[in-house]
Amino acid sequence: xxxxxxxxxxxxxxxxxxxxxxxxxxxxxxxxxxxxxxxxxxxxxxxxxxxxxxxxxxxxxxxxxxxxxxxxxxxxxxxxxxxxxxxxxxxxxxxxxxxxxxxxxxxxxxxxxxxxxxxxxxxxxxxxxxxxxxxxxxxxxxxxxxxxxxxxxxxxxxxxxxxxxxxxxxxxxxxxx
Numbered sequence: 522x523x524x525x526x527x528x529x530x531x532x533x534x535x536x537x538x539x540x541x542x543x544x545x546x547x548x549x550x551x552x553x554x555x556x557x558x559x560x561x562x563x564x565x566x567x568x569x570x571x572x573x574x575x576x577x578x579x580x581x582x583x584x585x586x587x588x589x590x591x592x593x594x595x596x597x598x599x600x601x602x603x604x605x606x607x608x609x610x611x612x613x614x615x616x617x618x619x620x621x622x623x624x625x626x627x628x629x630x631x632x633x634x635x636x637x638x639x640x641x642x643x644x645x646x647x648x649x650x651x652x653x654x655x656x657x658x659x660x661x662x663x664x665x666x667x668x669x670x671x672x673x674x675x676x677x678x679x680x681x682x683x684x685x686x687x688x689x690x691x692x693x694x695x696x697x698x
Contacts, residue, residue: 522613522625522645522646522647522648522649522652523645523646523649523652524613524635524643524644524645524646525549525644525656526544526547526641526643526644527543527544527549527550527551527560527642528542528543528544528547528550528551528640528641528642529550529553529637529638529639529640529641529642530550530551530552530553531552531553531586532552532554532584532585532586534585534586535581535582535583535585536566536569536570536573536580536581536583536585537580537581539561540563540566540659540661540671540696541696541697543696543697544641545697546656546657546658546697547655547656547657547659548562548563548654548655548656548657548658548673549561549562550566550585551634551637551642551644552585552586552588554586558634558642559592559594560592560594560632560644560655561585561588561592562592562654562655563659564675565588565591566585566588567661567671567672567673567676569583569585569587569588570583570670570671571670571671571672571685574668574669574670575668575670575685577668580671592631592632592651593628593629593630593631593632594630594631594632594633595624595625595628595630595632595633597624597633597634621633621645625647628647630647631646631648632644632645632646632647633645658697659673659695659696660673660693660694660695660696661673661674661696662674662677662680662691662692662693662694663691663692663693663694664682664683664685664687664689664690665689665690665691665692666683666685666687666689667687670683670684670685672684672691674693677691680693
């Protein structure tokens with residue numbers, strides 16, 4: 522179990538802005554959707570960009586809230602945080618551990634929310650493995666092809682070329698170091 526502070530962004534934010542909205546050393550965003558907030562990763566955003574580009578749409582106009590929910594969530598009765606800004610500090614008090622362990626018990630859920638603010642969401646993950654996937658810098662690689670595709674560096678089969686059939690070179694840039 523881990524706790525992370527992620528950016529909380531509006532559902533109508535364009536994918537192009539979503540790439541630059543990650544908090545330092547994180548790879549996830551929480552989307553404020555009218556039907557409830559949910560988590561997306563840098564790879565989810567890159568996949569949505571590429572689907573739009575391949576469909577002949579301008580990916581820069583596609584809202585991040587159009588990304589389908591992929592990561593399993595569970596509703597909990599959240600514990601209040603005394604200091605939300607310090608929520609990303611490692612470790613849980615014993616009553617928090619018990620609360621979240623019970624919340625995740627017997628479920629395939631990967632995360633829940635402990636706190637939602639206008640620009641910050643505190644996410645509690647069910648496993649350290651899932652948390653590890655949400656941590657670290659984001660490097661986005663953009664191909665020089667037509668259409669223009671974007672990938673997270675870790676998604677590339679060949680770190681110098683686009684995964685799509687045109688296989689053109691990519692340029693990569695860190696977006697949240």
